Amino acid sequence: MTGSSPTPLTPLTQPADEIAARVLAVPGVVRLHPGRFGEVATYLPGRRVAGVKLGQDEVEVHVVLSFDSPIRAVAQQIHAAVAALVAVPVLVFVEDLAAPSAA
Template sequence: MTTPSVDPVADLAEAVAGAARAVPGVLDLHAGPYGEVAVHAAGRRIDGVRVRSGMVEVHVVLRADVDLLAVADRVRDVALAACAGPGTDPAPGPDPVVEVVVEDIRIPAAGA
């Protein structure tokens, strides 16, 4: 028997963040200009993800040498999959909207 999570919203944010970071072309997640885009939980803070009723926002930093729209679409797809994944609480709702915000674009270091 599995123990239910103490904070299913934070768990969902962690799943979305991990999935988004794994998308090729994503350099990192971004907490917004004032650090306001984050989910706070006991002992942890998940930057770059905001979970609201019916919506999940993912704020990303992308490589400058990729198709930005294609990468943003892929981030949306993996975030939706994370919302529907096993063990996730439907905190944003049964059919969440996922918004992807490109906060920054960076030129990768040589050889990266």
């Protein structure tokens, strides 16, 4: 296996958690966005993964990006990271821009 191969999902890994982790690892992503009314989420037993909406026909990812990030390039990186994990179309929504997180 090469270093660029995606990590396969194990039975104990929730796909929404893996997608969220991959998205948050993309430089320029400040946080996931739950939607205006909190409607963008994947519901799991006892919790939810906000900003990731898994559907049978597509996956939606809603994010807040750093205001100094190249929006199109970051969205493309998010798309590529998620598309490596799923077999359906990936839609990336940039909901807002914010100051970079102090990490």
